[in-house]
Amino acid sequence: MGLWDQRLAFQWVNDNVDAFGGDPSRITIFVESAGAMSAHLHSLYPENRGLFQNVISESGTATFPFGVDRDHLPATRILAEQLECRTDTNEDIFLCLESVETKRFVDVLENIADNAVLAAQVLFAPSIDGELIVRYYKETIKIPDCDEMKFMRELNYINGVNAHEGAVWVPMLAANQNGSIDDIKVSKAVVSMFMPMMLGSMYPGQNIPSAVSDLIDYEYTNWANPEDSGAMDPNGDGPVTWPKYTLKTMQHLIIDEEDSIGQRLYTKEYQFGRETVPALLQAIENGGHT
Known part of the structure; x- marks a missing residue:
């Protein structure tokens, strides 16, 4: 990712933006995907204090399984x-x-x-170097009074996702089939074929039994129309507002043809992917399931 190079860019902008009519006290980082992961990493590095004040982060966080790697x-x-x-x-x-x-x-x-x-x-992802990254970020966010979390709370931070994030795999699918991206139809069969690759990204270094892959495929099947690959759709009806996110309400804005307010974004899916599946893999590894 070049995190230290990115920080040099922040420093340059901070030192020179006023020469271009900018305000060094109102610098915003606007990023997407791997850039969003980088921005989250920088937002948890207290030495960046003063280099930027706002972050708009789309489709990525430092807590992704592949955001920081302990072992390359x-x-x-x-x-x-x-x-x-x-x-x-x-x-x-x-x-x-x-x-x-x-x-x-x-x-x-x-x-x-x-x-x-x-x-x-x-x-290959960024690794814990003891300076910019001092610990795995799932551990950091559990320490609300640590310097990293204090710095992040000082920032104005917007984080967003898309309803169909999985579309990022379509270009790779087209390349695998030696075809045009315009000719690709994403069916449940295609999703099932790509499941091992996606699980490899989500649970790096772990052996994924076929039964677990089948379970996840089953969980995300729209049984009213099994060939429907877009079974997950968070959109609904509601007024156009932008609720402030708090741990108590956990509300977010859904931007679509008709904007609406959602709550606890993908909580069920998060628990399934971060708790149910890892617990099942651990039980299989320990001989608790066959």
Whole structure:
């Protein structure tokens, strides 16, 4: 992501924006996807205090499973295997990666990008460095009085999602089928085919039994029309307002043809993905289920 480079950009803007008619006390970061993850990371780094005051963050947070990585070794090992390196020891991997010619490295990375399952496994995210990132962010947000959370609360922060975030996979699907993105029909069969890749991203480094994949596929099937791949749709009716988000109300604005107010956005889906599935995987690993 180049987080330190991004911070240099913030510093440059802060130092020079007034020369372009801007106000250094009213700097807004407006970002999407991986940029939204970066913005959340920067919003939890107290040394950024004063560099920006507002954040508009779409489709991404630092708490994504792949937002911060504790261990890059599994992805590195898979990459080394694809490069036909010895992987007996970490030193073997390091020496081989260091000796690979640039063109071969790029060719192999392109092949990985074209393979949905490998692309989800060979994923390198920011790591805990003890400075910009001092701990995993799911731990940070549980410490309301820590410096990171105090800084984030000082910012004006808008975070949003789209109703059909999964459409981000469609270009990869088109590439896999050697077709045009305009000709792709996203059916339940297609979603089921991509399920292992998506689970690899959500639960990196874990073995996902086929029964768990089937369970998740079952959970997101619209049984009134099983071929409907858009079973999740949060839209509803209501007045045009923008409620302030609080832990008590957990309200949000849904922007559509008719705007409405929602509450506890994707709570059921979050609990299923973050509690039910991990607990099931742990039980299988411990021999509690077969």
